[in-house]
Amino acid sequence: MRALRFDRGELSLVSDQPEPTLRQGEALVRPTLVGVCDTDLQLLQGYMGFAGVPGHELVGVVVDGPKEWFGKRVVADINFACGACPTCATQDPHHCPNRTVMGILGAGGAFAERLAVPVRNLLAVPDGVSDEDAVFVEPLAAAYEILEQVDVRASDRVLVLGDGKLGLLCAQVLATTGARVTVWGHHRAKLDRVAHLPLEGLTEPNWTGRPFDLVVEATGTGGGLTTAMAAVRPRGAIVLKSTVAADHQLSLAPIVIDELRVLGSRCGPFPRALAALQAGEVDVRCLVDAIFRFDLVEAAFQRAAQRGVLKVVVRFTPLRLPSPPPGA
Numbered sequence: 001m002r003a004l005r006f007d008r009g010e011l012s013l014v015s016d017q018p019e020p021t022l023r024q025g026e027a028l029v030r031p032t033l034v035g036v037c038d039t040d041l042q043l044l045q046g047y048m049g050f051a052g053v054p055g056h057e058l059v060g061v062v063v064d065g066p067k068e069w070f071g072k073r074v075v076a077d078i079n080f081a082c083g084a085c086p087t088c089a090t091q092d093p094h095h096c097p098n099r100t101v102m103g104i105l106g107a108g109g110a111f112a113e114r115l116a117v118p119v120r121n122l123l124a125v126p127d128g129v130s131d132e133d134a135v136f137v138e139p140l141a142a143a144y145e146i147l148e149q150v151d152v153r154a155s156d157r158v159l160v161l162g163d164g165k166l167g168l169l170c171a172q173v174l175a176t177t178g179a180r181v182t183v184w185g186h187h188r189a190k191l192d193r194v195a196h197l198p199l200e201g202l203t204e205p206n207w208t209g210r211p212f213d214l215v216v217e218a219t220g221t222g223g224g225l226t227t228a229m230a231a232v233r234p235r236g237a238i239v240l241k242s243t244v245a246a247d248h249q250l251s252l253a254p255i256v257i258d259e260l261r262v263l264g265s266r267c268g269p270f271p272r273a274l275a276a277l278q279a280g281e282v283d284v285r286c287l288v289d290a291i292f293r294f295d296l297v298e299a300a301f302q303r304a305a306q307r308g309v310l311k312v313v314v315r316f317t318p319l320r321l322p323s324p325p326p327g328a
Contacts, residue, residue: 001017001114002014002112004053004054004297006044007052008051011301017053020114020116022065022116025120027074027117027122028062028063028117029116030114032059032073033316034316035138035314036301036313037138038220040055040056040103040304041304041305042243043104048105052109053112054111056078056102056103056138057135057137057138057139058110058138059075060075061073069119072122072124073134074125075123076121078101078102078104078267079101080099080102080107081094081096085097111294123137123271126278133284135313136273136277136284136311137270137273140273141268142266143172143273144272144273145266146216148269153179154177154178155179156214157180158174158216159183159216159231160182161216161219162183162184162185162217162220162241163183163184163185163186163187167185167219167241168183168310169284171183171197172197172283174214179214182199182200182201183199183201185202189308196283197283205231212233214237215228216238216241218242220242233258235258238260239263240262240264288313289303289309291313292312293315
């Protein structure tokens with residue numbers, strides 16, 4: 001089958017990728033749309049020592065597996081937990097020490113014509129949510145994770161550092177709390193994409209007013225944490241969203257002196273993200289820069305890596321489902 005493969009520093013569309021072999025409890029998913037994530041670009045720079053098929057922001061259709069899932073439109077939680085360890089027993093599969101992660105760690109990614117996904121990771125996409133919206137579920141869930149970790153009040157002043165896809169999703173989610181949310185970035189054109197939303201956009205770091213109660217670092221750069229520490233108030237909170245291949249070099253003294261809370265934040269609640277899309281609580285379509293056919297996926301990655309580009313999505317050939325296999 002065809003797949004996008006990264007190996008020995010080379011990214012290429014190949015036609016000899018082995019077909020996935022379904023194991024007990026898995027379903028075969030045919031992607032419909034897959035988003036190019038900044039994490040994908042970091043993987044190509046050496047993050048996680050990755051090799052294989054990337055891609056983890058997908059919406060697709062189940063084409064094989066349990067009959068109750070056949071033909072359903074689905075998204076998939078990307079953390080494939082073992083389900084048997086003490087961490088899984090505490091209902092924390094995102095931190096299972098034995099987990100694999102779709103397109104990131106030990107599991108095939110979504111830039112392939114078919115991939116195997118544990119059934120327990122599948123979520124059906126409601127009829128009222130389009131594929132074009134559903135492809136954002138994974139990064140939107142990551143944005144909602146902030147509200148799982150921090151009690152954000154309507155009286156809070158919140159700063160989101162970074163005007164990329166994740167930063168603008170985080171800003172929208174935080175604005176649903178009633179808090180005053182400011183987004184700082186380098187690109188006025190990106191900030192203009194969300195000008196219709198209740199957000200304040202800055203293109204220069206001007207913290208002349210009262211420091212922020214909460215700062216979300218989503219710059220995707222090694223220097224974002226230093227900027228966050230300069231903008232947050234004493235005893236405020238910083239949430240780190242960036243995954244960066246490069247090493248960080250900074251003084252941690254301000255964290256101690258100002259008694260800051262610094263939280264790492266990764267994957268989040270998929271059901272909450274689906275519900276938000278169904279209710280129209282966030283606008284994800286305004287973040288799409290381009291949609292490429294799968295046969296042009298290499299060009300899609302090149303476009304996504306360009307400075308100032310927001311979301312790039314890859315569309316697979318429309319699927320015609322066969323009849324379910326007898327007894328499936």
